[in-house]
Amino acid sequence: MDTNRLIALMPELAVFKIVVDEGSFTAAAKKLGVTPSALSKQLSRLEQTLSAKLLERTTRKLVITESGKGIYNQCAALHEATRQIVEFTSSEHVTPSGSLTIAAPKAFLSIVLQPMVLPFLTQYPDIQLKLKARDGDIDLISEGIDVVFRLTEKPTEGLVLKHLGKVSLSLCASPDYIAQRGMPEQPTDLYQHDCLYLGETTTDHIWEFVKDDEIHTVPVHGRYAVNHSQMRLRGVMDGLGIGIFPDFVIKKALASGDVLPVLDDWTIKGNYQGDIALQFAQTKFMPARLRVFIDYVAAHLSKYTVS
Structure with missing residues (x-):
């Protein structure tokens, strides 16, 4: 495709992105100040040029096709690149x-x-x-x-x-719970304890512990599972059992003595731990x-x- 046709495609690609973002030709036309029929004709020309069906048109809604999804992602990247160019020439690049x-x-x-x-x-x-x-x-x-x-x-x-740093997983329990049920000394001791876990998946009650060359995989059980850290911590502090958390969640509770560390000489494997990674395009x-x-x-x- 020659350069002139590529340049001519750019407005049509921009229109396609707006139609998808707005969800209809009517809403997109209102945003652009044109008629829905004009946008429909532009999209038809784009589909003909690309030899690809981008949208399935029904009386109720537009459905983006698989080809359309891939092209939409490229349009979004083109939109982002254009925004960056505009910002580079504006005061936003400095201020x-x-x-x-x-x-x-x-x-x-x-x-x-x-x-x-x-x-x-x-x-x-x-x-x-x-x-x-x-x-x-x-x-x-x-x-x-x-x-x-x-x-x-x-x-x-x-x-x-x-x-930006590191996060590890930690276990903790309330002092009252430990006084009543005892402090676990090995991961396998957790079989005899009530534990709080996320309940997000069918396997997140299976906790893996590592120390030197020793590995223990322990399916824990308990009466309370919740995928909200503060609610789970509240349950631990109220004596419902032993919970697993990213360490920043329990930092203050440990310092105040509201909870005690459990099996802190073991490394726990799982989600929501590792590097604190800040990422951007x-x-x-x-x-x-x-x-x-x-x-x-x-x-x-x-x-x-x-x-």
Whole structure:
């Protein structure tokens, strides 16, 4: 395809992205100030040029095809590149301003990042933050995420990575529970105890412990499972049993004596532990708002003893 036709395709690709984002030709036409029939004709030309069906049109809704999903992702990347070019030529490249969308696991966002938000917004009054509590996989481009935090031993490939620290998993129980049921000395002792786990999957009640060359895989049991860290910690503090947590969740409770460490000479394998990985899409023109946010979080987490 020659250069002139490629250039001519760009508006049609932009229209396709807007139609998908808005969910209908009518909504997209209203946003662009044109008629729905004009947009429909543009999409038909695009499909003909690409020799691919992008949208299934019904009387009630538009359904994006598999080919359309792949092309939409490329359109989203093109949109992001265009936004970066505009920002490079604007004052935003120098002055921290504009919107940032941040995604992070729920507990990490609430306990570690949330206390940093107000001071950051006070220091940078022209920046707006949108925070998303997300524990699963995230596609930064298609979901409009600027920065994602992950607690993982395997950061996402293809994204810029900044290591901000380490998080490990820990067990704890209330002093009253330990007084009544005794302190476990080996992972296998947990068979005789009530344990609190996430209950997100069919296997997250199976805890793996490692020390030197010794490995124990223990299916635990208990009467209470909840995938909310603070609620699970409340259950532990109320004496419902032994819980497993990222260490930043129980840091204050350990310091105050509300909970006691359990089997702290063993390493626990599982999700929500490993590197604190801050990741974002590669860009030649980093907006000032993104640069100051990354620097701010990195500086404050260096003062926060996570593990």
